[in-house]
Amino acid sequence: MAKHRITITDIAKEMGVTPSTVSRALAGNERVSLKTRERVIAVAKDMGYQPNVLASSLRSGRSDTIGMIVPRINRHFFSNVISGVEAILNPAGFNLLICQSHERVEDERKAIHSLLSNRVGGIIISHSVETKSFNHYNEVLAEDIPLVQFDRVTDEIGGPRIVNDNFLGGMRSTRHLIKNGCKRIAHFAGSLHVNVYKERFDGYKYALEKAGIVFDSSLVVDNCILQDSGSQAVEILLRSEKIDGVFAASDFSALGAIKKLKEMKVVIPGEVKVTGFANEPFSDLVDPALSSVEQNAFEMGTQIARLIMENIGKESIPDEEIHVPVRLIVRESSLSGNSEIRIKKDF
Amino acid sequence: MAKHRITITDIAKEMGVTPSTVSRALAGNERVSLKTRERVIAVAKDMGYQPNVLASSLRSGRSDTIGMIVPRINRHFFSNVISGVEAILNPAGFNLLICQSHERVEDERKAIHSLLSNRVGGIIISHSVETKSFNHYNEVLAEDIPLVQFDRVTDEIGGPRIVNDNFLGGMRSTRHLIKNGCKRIAHFAGSLHVNVYKERFDGYKYALEKAGIVFDSSLVVDNCILQDSGSQAVEILLRSEKIDGVFAASDFSALGAIKKLKEMKVVIPGEVKVTGFANEPFSDLVDPALSSVEQNAFEMGTQIARLIMENIGKESIPDEEIHVPVRLIVRESSLSGNSEIRIKKDF
DNA sequence: GTTATCCGTGCAAACGTTTGTATTTTTGCC
DNA sequence: GGCAAAAATACAAACGTTTGCACGGATAAC
Numbered sequence: 001m002a003k004h005r006i007t008i009t010d011i012a013k014e015m016g017v018t019p020s021t022v023s024r025a026l027a028g029n030e031r032v033s034l035k036t037r038e039r040v041i042a043v044a045k046d047m048g049y050q051p052n053v054l055a056s057s058l059r060s061g062r063s064d065t066i067g068m069i070v071p072r073i074n075r076h077f078f079s080n081v082i083s084g085v086e087a088i089l090n091p092a093g094f095n096l097l098i099c100q101s102h103e104r105v106e107d108e109r110k111a112i113h114s115l116l117s118n119r120v121g122g123i124i125i126s127h128s129v130e131t132k133s134f135n136h137y138n139e140v141l142a143e144d145i146p147l148v149q150f151d152r153v154t155d156e157i158g159g160p161r162i163v164n165d166n167f168l169g170g171m172r173s174t175r176h177l178i179k180n181g182c183k184r185i186a187h188f189a190g191s192l193h194v195n196v197y198k199e200r201f202d203g204y205k206y207a208l209e210k211a212g213i214v215f216d217s218s219l220v221v222d223n224c225i226l227q228d229s230g231s232q233a234v235e236i237l238l239r240s241e242k243i244d245g246v247f248a249a250s251d252f253s254a255l256g257a258i259k260k261l262k263e264m265k266v267v268i269p270g271e272v273k274v275t276g277f278a279n280e281p282f283s284d285l286v287d288p289a290l291s292s293v294e295q296n297a298f299e300m301g302t303q304i305a306r307l308i309m310e311n312i313g314k315e316s317i318p319d320e321e322i323h324v325p326v327r328l329i330v331r332e333s334s335l336s337g338n339s340e341i342r343i344k345k346d347f
Numbered sequence: 348m349a350k351h352r353i354t355i356t357d358i359a360k361e362m363g364v365t366p367s368t369v370s371r372a373l374a375g376n377e378r379v380s381l382k383t384r385e386r387v388i389a390v391a392k393d394m395g396y397q398p399n400v401l402a403s404s405l406r407s408g409r410s411d412t413i414g415m416i417v418p419r420i421n422r423h424f425f426s427n428v429i430s431g432v433e434a435i436l437n438p439a440g441f442n443l444l445i446c447q448s449h450e451r452v453e454d455e456r457k458a459i460h461s462l463l464s465n466r467v468g469g470i471i472i473s474h475s476v477e478t479k480s481f482n483h484y485n486e487v488l489a490e491d492i493p494l495v496q497f498d499r500v501t502d503e504i505g506g507p508r509i510v511n512d513n514f515l516g517g518m519r520s521t522r523h524l525i526k527n528g529c530k531r532i533a534h535f536a537g538s539l540h541v542n543v544y545k546e547r548f549d550g551y552k553y554a555l556e557k558a559g560i561v562f563d564s565s566l567v568v569d570n571c572i573l574q575d576s577g578s579q580a581v582e583i584l585l586r587s588e589k590i591d592g593v594f595a596a597s598d599f600s601a602l603g604a605i606k607k608l609k610e611m612k613v614v615i616p617g618e619v620k621v622t623g624f625a626n627e628p629f630s631d632l633v634d635p636a637l638s639s640v641e642q643n644a645f646e647m648g649t650q651i652a653r654l655i656m657e658n659i660g661k662e663s664i665p666d667e668e669i670h671v672p673v674r675l676i677v678r679e680s681s682l683s684g685n686s687e688i689r690i691k692k693d694f
Numbered sequence: 695g696t697t698a699t700c701c702g703t704g705c706a707a708a709c710g711t712t713t714g715t716a717t718t719t720t721t722g723c724c
Numbered sequence: 725g726g727c728a729a730a731a732a733t734a735c736a737a738a739c740g741t742t743t744g745c746a747c748g749g750a751t752a753a754c
Contacts, residue, residue: 005490005710007709007710007711008710008711009710009711017733017734018733018734018735019710019711019712019734020711020712020713020733020734020735020736021732021733021734023710023711023712023713024712024713024733027712031731031732031733032732032733033731033732033733036732036733048486050460050463050464050486051464051710051711052405052464052466052709052710052711053464053465053466053711054401054404054405054410054465054466054709054710054711055405055709055710055711055712055739056710056711056712057401057711057739058399058401058402058405058709058710058711058712058738058739058740058741059710059711059712059713059738059739060711060712060713060739061712061739063401065465072430073420073426073429073430074423074426074427074429074430076421079420079421079426080421082420082421083419083420083421083447086447090457095444095446095461095465096445097442097444098443098445099442100430100433110437113397114442116397117397117398117399117400118400118401118412118442119399119400119401139395139397143352255632281628281629282628282629282632285602285629285632285633286632287634352740354739354740354741355740355741356740356741364703364704365703365704365705366704366740366741366742367703367704367705367706367741367742367743368702368703368704370740370741370742370743371703371742371743374742378701378702378703379702379703380701380702380703383702383703398740398741399739399740399741400741401739401740401741402709402739402740402741402742403740403741403742404709404741405708405709405710405711405739405740405741405742406708406709406740406741406742406743407709407741407742407743408709408742
């Protein structure tokens with residue numbers, strides 16, 4: 001029916017003023033008298049006016065939409081970061097346009113283009129695991145719209161990066177296993193060209209070194225972040241090696257390991273202790289409950305949002321890396337009965 | 348640096364033609380010669396042209412952005428529906444603007460406004476649990492942009508509704524429990540003003556009736572979809588009632604029940620059998636693994652996307668309710684050792 | 695060679711805002 | 725009451741497209 005949407009021109013006509021006055025009134029501009037401002041707002045509400053943000057951003061060159069690209073939204077970590085971002089952005093009048101890269105660099109490239117076409121005011125990104133070169137970001141940087149990287153980041157792109165303290169998480173997990181008596185700790189790593197996995201690995205090595213344990217590369221399984229690969233890895237490892245601990249860079253591979261170990265009648269945590277990473281919702285449901293590193297996803301999101309809002313309209317964006325603290329959550333899968341007291345120190 | 352974004356006018360000047368020709372050429376319009384079309388596309392690519400969708404939708408009145416409102420994105424079901432929607436929409440050149448209502452009707456209202464302001468071409472919605480009146484949708488209907496409801500729907504709003512076969516899910520779960528020997532089956536329901544919970548409840552009642560079991564309202568716990576309420580409910584019930592089965596409308600309350608029952612040393616499935624709903628990722632991780640009703644979220648998403656694309660630009664949108672089949676997944680939590688064969692029929 | 699037809703392109707207005715500048719109205723002051 | 729200054733509003737162009745219509749030139753028909 002009412003195909004015609006109310007515009008400021010309609011309001012202007014209705015009131016016998018010009019669109020400019022209406023526009024300024026709605027924007028709260030002091031140049032129009034308080035009386036008129038109030039009248040305009042009343043009439044606008046009365047007529048059911050919905051501002052056209054397309055026209056607005058076209059004219060003003062500004063946009064209240066922020067683009068966000070994540071590998072997948074159905075991952076606990078990412079969906080919580082998104083919630084954190086929205087918690088800050090929405091009340092401030094911004095919208096979030098969310099894209100998934102599905103871990104594919106091609107989709108990531110497409111998403112970038114789509115966001116640029118939508119003239120977003122800023123872009124928030126966590127790279128796909130496939131992404132190794134970053135020239136598709138040149139356009140973003142050339143347009144100088146703020147680009148904030150989080151979690152999966154690279155220093156090949158300027159601007160702020162906000163990451164978990166993955167090194168600390170890896171170090172603490174490993175140290176915790178050592179304190180609980182592990183001597184030969186395997187590490188299920190992710191792709192080591194991705195910062196988060198590299199840093200978890202570095203933390204692992206560092207903890208070993210600090211404890212005087214010689215690093216043994218045959219205990220490291222690369223590209224092992226899925227449940228299946230965790231199962232396979234632990235099975236293969238146990239054939240040739242004697243291990244008494246597993247620090248997995250992902251809760252999923254840790255889960256796979258636990259399942260396989262149980263199947264093999266290896267006692268957890270008695271014979272092998274296991275820790276994971278990300279504190280997925282399932283980690284306290286498995287038996288034994290899985291120790292894991294909690295990432296403060298929501299808080300990370302709020303920081304990202306604040307960062308991008310700060311940088312909108314700024315000429316140059318500072319290069320900085322912000323670390324969000326992580327927390328080791330100790331559960332049954334990594335406890336040796338006799339050291340519970342000492343572990344408390346790990347929190 | 349290059350603050351100036353390339354426009355079709357730039358391309359036109361460069362080539363010595365007019366913007367209209369460029370516009371038509373890029374749109375693949377037959378009215379411009381193939382030769383020119385090819386040249387335009389080449390030059391556009393060469394100059395790094397990014398179409399301005401704001402200007403485009405402003406002028407054309409069409410928008411390639413679809414808005415979607417869900418209670419929360421960090422729920423397995425919803426994030427998978429979203430993925431399904433995107434899987435169809437993105438290749439077709441549409442973008443998805445996702446909003447969360449956080450189960451609050453006020454946020455839902457705000458999201459609607461925001462989407463309308465963004466002049467989306469269509470809206471996909473699953474209502475918040477709080478939403479009981481629907482007049483905030485009048486504006487959407489008045490603008491006649493397609494509105495597709497899914498999962499949590501109401502027939503107070505016209506247009507297509509796409510839902511799981513919740514009745515069937517409830518019926519099958521209950522029947523399965525009955526076939527496995529349960530005589531007194533409790534039901535943990537959600538808010539009964541929400542269609543999905545109402546229908547699961549109806550399915551439960553229907554199955555009881557068909558089996559000649561008298562419905563007993565004291566075995567129904569209202570508003571019981573969270574883990575904690577599941578724990579409490581089972582504890583309270585067992586004090587006064589003798590039950591041997593629980594059909595929970597949510598995996599979370601089923602989980603709570605399982606945890607509490609184990610704590611109370613009640614044997615599952617020996618003394619009490621439990622089934623849930625939604626087949627959350629954790630349901631096969633708990634011990635005993637939880638029987639649940641799988642909702643085909645991704646496929647539902649693809650259907651929603653097709654539906655909304657079909658209806659864009661249409662005058663009137665047909666009122667229809669589409670049912671997506673569900674599947675009962677039987678796991679340990681509801682099996683009586685001696686009837687495994689008969690259960691197969693439930694699939 | 696004239697006229698009709700068609701093809702390719704140009705012209706200009708429009709979408710709904712915002713915003714710099716101009717104009718009118720009000721106010722204060724002598 | 726006249727005048728300048730200040731306040732309030734109007735005017736008009738612009739943002740980057742799309743699109744109905746007009747136009748010129750080539751081809752075809754007679």
